[in-house]
Each structure stands twice: as structure tokens, then as C-alpha cells.
Amino acid sequence: MSQPIRVLLAKVGLDGHDRGVKIVARALRDAGMDVIYTGLHRTPEEVVTAAVQEDVDVLGVSLLSGVQMTVFPKIFDMLRASGADDMIVVAGGVMPDEDVVSLKKMGVSKVLLQDTPPQTIIDTLTRLVEERGAR
Amino acid sequence: MGVYVPSVELIARVQAGETAAIGRLISRAESGLAEARGALARIHKLAGRAHVVGVTGVPGSGKSTLVSGLAQRLRTGGDKVGVIAIDPSSPYSGGSILGDRIRMSDLSADPGVYIRSMATHGATGGMARAALEAADILDAAGFGVIILETVGVGQDEVEIVQASHTTVVVSAPGLGDEVQAIKAGLLEIADIHVVSKCDRSDANRTLTDLKQMLTLGTGGHEPSDRAAPVIGTSAVSGEGIDELLEAIARHRDLTTDTDAGLARRQSIAEFRLRKTAENLLYDRFNAAAASASAKLAGQLMRRESDPYTLAEELLSTTLEREGDHERDVHSKSA
Known part of the structure; x- marks a missing residue:
């Protein structure tokens, strides 16, 4: 019996735009995944605590406010401190090309920018979880 | 990891x-x-110390918000609190959106509160299959109180009463008249009734209806101290949460080291045993029936035979295969 892929979708900081993340949540649900949505205005601490308690396969952070270079280092530090460094982390939203390069170096598995079709997001997460293997 | x-x-x-x-x-x-x-x-052997509180009610009645308030107040008493929050899976894709955490954001910075969201994955009765195993794990990890929040239920999804030491049923104002309050099902299983959203003007009516339901047929006497109390709560003002905590503690006392408590624990154990066996049977049947059922369904569609005869045939072929499988396992291990 194979378990659905578990995904936590989070919005961090003062960014109040969640239409995009809700569309992604709905698309992932319709692809058979279990999606935990945290709601708006979470801190990196809250997001990591939730993701570790929920033991998700994928942590997806949606950002439209430009704070990715301060948020993601904190997230990775806390994931390591919690012993959850096998979690797949993806970023979504609008961000400059040079940040995409830096985020990938930091450990973000995939940056899904604003014009990514839902099916590509589904395929990407499915492939990342397959590549990781059993845990 | x-x-x-x-x-x-x-x-x-x-x-x-x-x-x-x-x-x-x-x-x-x-x-x-x-x-x-x-x-x-x-883990099951290590567990058994925690008090398991079930919280159930119709969709949108305020269960998650109540659980959040309850957990916060319990934390001030020093107990570590585990929360298992169940939401429905899609009957079409099997996926889900688990949103109970959104209502519990006040708890998210506290390491003494562990929240786990679960999808039903086809289980009925308002629960998820692994909810009780998750409760055991949290119990073994030292969480003193474990709150099981069911999916938003209908009128007869009452499995929670067979899984929790104390069952809280949440009703929201404005969802029905006094006849709703005497119907069979959900309202009967409460050890404690909560009427949420008591800051709303129509909440008094719901409180009165529920209280009258409990005294019906008692000759107009006040309900005994064993009858389920009815408590009004409001997340806006914080009203009623302390009263609810006291009621839970009182019910816990009434069911610790008493005949009633022992009977409840026995029935919880029996239910869990049967449910686990049922799940095993269900999985094995489904695995074994997959190929045979298509052929038999063809016969049914063409009306060459009737549903009962074919179902008996399906059962006997799958049980036979199950027997073969057992023999295979034994001969391999021998």
C-alpha cells in the first residue's frame, strides 16, 4: 500500500498573497497528494516545526515579497538542527535569476517560478520524492 | 535523517x-x-499513561479552534499536549488538504505541543486508520494529554467514542431546532457537550435545547452529576475554556479506577482489536479479489447469475487464495 506524498505549503512573513499557493494546493490534492497548508504570515521557526512534526516529504515555501535570501538560510539551519535534513525543500513565487542560483546552492531542490504550469509542479515533486527513495 | x-x-x-x-x-x-x-x-507496551480526549462535531462547528484554546490552557498546567487532527481525503483523487493547523497557529511556537494532521484515506467513522497508533507514539513520548480531533462528522459517525477516554461533542448555534437535539447518533455519545461561538446571539437557544434534551424523561429533575454537562464556549472572549477543562478533569476522575472506567477501557480495547482485524481482512480481500472480481462482474452484468451467488463465489475464491498464501509462507519458512 503506497502512501500519498505529503507536502507542507507555507507562506512566510508579511506577504499576504495566497491565491497562487492555494491553486498549487488544490492541484496537488487533485494529483492525490496530502497537502498541509499553514495559512499566512508564518515565521521560519513555525514552518520548520510544523514540517518536522508532520514529517512531510516536501516543504514548499511560497514567496512573493522578495525575502527569500533571508528566509531560506534560516529554514535550512533549523531543519539541520531538528535532524530533518532529508526533507525536500522547494521554493515558489517571483524571484530574480541570481537568487535562483544562490537558493539551489543552499539546498533548494527546485525553484518553481510564477509561470510554472501546475502539471510541471506535480511532476517535479513526484520525481524528487521518487529520487529520494524510501525513508 | x-x-x-x-x-x-x-x-x-x-x-x-x-x-x-x-x-x-x-x-x-x-x-x-x-x-x-x-x-x-x-510502543504499544510503553503507552497507556496519557488521557485521550476526543473532539467531534459537524463541519465548521469550531473543533480546531476549540482544540487550540484547550491545548493552550492545558500547557499552563504543565502537561505536554499532543493533537491529532483528521481531515477528509478526496474520494476522487485520494489526495487531501489538511487545514486544521491554520486554526492552531497560536500553538505553533510551543515545543510542548505536537500537532499532526492526518487524512482519512478511505476510513469511515470520522477517524483515520493510524490515529490510535499515532496516539500511542505520542503517549510513549511523554505527552500527558492527547486530543483526537475527528473530521467534520455527520449524524452517525461516532467511532471516536470507542477511541477516547473522554468524548467532547461540539455543536454550533443556528444549525437546527430542539428536535435535532433529541435525535439518535452523535449527540448521544457525548461525555461533555460544548456549544461553540457563544458570542453569537442565537447561542442561548442551542444551549437551552441541549440542556432540555438531557432532562427529557427524567421527570423534570435536574440531570444527575453523571449526565453530560453542557458548556458554552467562545474563542473570541475565551469564555468557557476553564469550565471545559474542569469538566474533562472531573470525567477523568470518574473513569479512573472505577467500574465505569474499566468497562470503557475494555470496550475501547475490543473495538481497536476488531477494527485492526477488519482492516487486515479488508486489505487481504482487496488484494486477492482484484483479478477474480472483473470476471465475476461480467457474469453479473450479463445477468448470468445473481449478486449473492457471485459474491459467495468471490469470497470463497479469495479465502482459498489467502489459504494458499499462508501455506506458501509456512513452506518457505520451514
């Missing part, structure tokens, strides 16, 4: 209260992994 950690190696880390280990073992329980059976058996 990196490479695959065997489940038995997670036990000590669960007992030490390590969040990542607790989370991982719950995931293994949820996936029904055979590798995790031994570890879960050990």
Missing part, C-alpha cells in the same frame, strides 16, 4: 521526545509498513 533508519531504532528517540523521530514513526504507522510492526508493538 538521511539514510533509512530502522523503526526499532526510533523507539528510544521517541521516548526522549525527539520531534523528527516521532514524526517519522507516525509516518511509518500510517503507511502500514510491515517493517514498523515490531516497533509499534513495543
Whole structure:
């Protein structure tokens, strides 16, 4: 019996735009995944605590406010401190090309920018979880 | 965690209260992994100290908000609190959106509160299959109170009463008249009734209806101290939460080391045993019936035979296969 892929979708900081993340949540649900949505205005601490308690396969952070270079280092530090460094982390939203390069170096598995079709997001997460293997 | 950690190696880390280990073992329980059976058996022996509070009610009645308030207040008393929040899976895709955490954001910075969201994955009765295993894991990790929040239920999804030491049924104002309050089902299972959203003007009516329901047929006397209390709460003002905590503590006392408590625990154990056996049977039947059912369905469609005859045939072929499988396993191990 194979378990659905578990995904936590989070919005961090003062960014109040969640239409995009809700569309992604709905698309992932319709692809058979279990999606935990945290709601708006979470801190990196809250997001990591939730993701570790929920033991998700994928942590997806949606950002439209430009704070990715301060948020993601904190997230990775806390994931390591919690012993959850096998979690797949993806970023979504609008961000400059040079940040995409830096985020990938930091450990973000995939940056899904604003014009990514839902099916590509589904395929990407499915492939990342397959590549990781059993845990 | 990196490479695959065997489940038995997670036990000590669960007992030490390590969040990542607790989370991982719950995931293994949820996936029904055979590798995790031994570890879960050990966990089951370690558990048994926590008080399990079930919270149920119709969709949108305010269960998650109430659980959040309850957990916060319990924390001030020093207990570590585990929350298992169940939401429905899609009948079409099997996926889900688990949104109970949104209402519990006040708890998210407290390491003494562990919240786990679960999807029903086809289970009925308002519960998820692995909810009780998750409760055992949190129990073994030292969480003193475990709150099980069901999906938003209808009128007869009452499995929670067979899974919790104290059952709280949440009603919201404005959802029906006094006849709703005497109907069979959900309202009968309450050890404690809560009427949420008491800051609303129509809440008094719901409170009165529920209280009258409890005195019906008692000759107009006040309900006995064993009858389920009715408590009004409001997340806006915080009203009623202390009263609810007292009622839970009182019910806990009434069911600790008493005949009534023992009977409840026996019935919880019996239900869990039967439910587990039922799940095993269901999985084995489904695995074995997959190929045979298509052929038999063809006969049914063409009306060459009737549903009962064909169902009996399906049962006997799948049970035969199950027997073959058992023999295979034995001959291999011999």
C-alpha cells in the first residue's frame, strides 16, 4: 500500500498573497497528494516545526515579497538542527535569476517560478520524492 | 535523517521526545509498513499513561479552534499536549488538504505541543486508520494529554467514542431546532457537550435545547452529576475554556479506577482489536479479489447469475487464495 506524498505549503512573513499557493494546493490534492497548508504570515521557526512534526516529504515555501535570501538560510539551519535534513525543500513565487542560483546552492531542490504550469509542479515533486527513495 | 533508519531504532528517540523521530514513526504507522510492526508493538507496551480526549462535531462547528484554546490552557498546567487532527481525503483523487493547523497557529511556537494532521484515506467513522497508533507514539513520548480531533462528522459517525477516554461533542448555534437535539447518533455519545461561538446571539437557544434534551424523561429533575454537562464556549472572549477543562478533569476522575472506567477501557480495547482485524481482512480481500472480481462482474452484468451467488463465489475464491498464501509462507519458512 503506497502512501500519498505529503507536502507542507507555507507562506512566510508579511506577504499576504495566497491565491497562487492555494491553486498549487488544490492541484496537488487533485494529483492525490496530502497537502498541509499553514495559512499566512508564518515565521521560519513555525514552518520548520510544523514540517518536522508532520514529517512531510516536501516543504514548499511560497514567496512573493522578495525575502527569500533571508528566509531560506534560516529554514535550512533549523531543519539541520531538528535532524530533518532529508526533507525536500522547494521554493515558489517571483524571484530574480541570481537568487535562483544562490537558493539551489543552499539546498533548494527546485525553484518553481510564477509561470510554472501546475502539471510541471506535480511532476517535479513526484520525481524528487521518487529520487529520494524510501525513508 | 538521511539514510533509512530502522523503526526499532526510533523507539528510544521517541521516548526522549525527539520531534523528527516521532514524526517519522507516525509516518511509518500510517503507511502500514510491515517493517514498523515490531516497533509499534513495543510502543504499544510503553503507552497507556496519557488521557485521550476526543473532539467531534459537524463541519465548521469550531473543533480546531476549540482544540487550540484547550491545548493552550492545558500547557499552563504543565502537561505536554499532543493533537491529532483528521481531515477528509478526496474520494476522487485520494489526495487531501489538511487545514486544521491554520486554526492552531497560536500553538505553533510551543515545543510542548505536537500537532499532526492526518487524512482519512478511505476510513469511515470520522477517524483515520493510524490515529490510535499515532496516539500511542505520542503517549510513549511523554505527552500527558492527547486530543483526537475527528473530521467534520455527520449524524452517525461516532467511532471516536470507542477511541477516547473522554468524548467532547461540539455543536454550533443556528444549525437546527430542539428536535435535532433529541435525535439518535452523535449527540448521544457525548461525555461533555460544548456549544461553540457563544458570542453569537442565537447561542442561548442551542444551549437551552441541549440542556432540555438531557432532562427529557427524567421527570423534570435536574440531570444527575453523571449526565453530560453542557458548556458554552467562545474563542473570541475565551469564555468557557476553564469550565471545559474542569469538566474533562472531573470525567477523568470518574473513569479512573472505577467500574465505569474499566468497562470503557475494555470496550475501547475490543473495538481497536476488531477494527485492526477488519482492516487486515479488508486489505487481504482487496488484494486477492482484484483479478477474480472483473470476471465475476461480467457474469453479473450479463445477468448470468445473481449478486449473492457471485459474491459467495468471490469470497470463497479469495479465502482459498489467502489459504494458499499462508501455506506458501509456512513452506518457505520451514
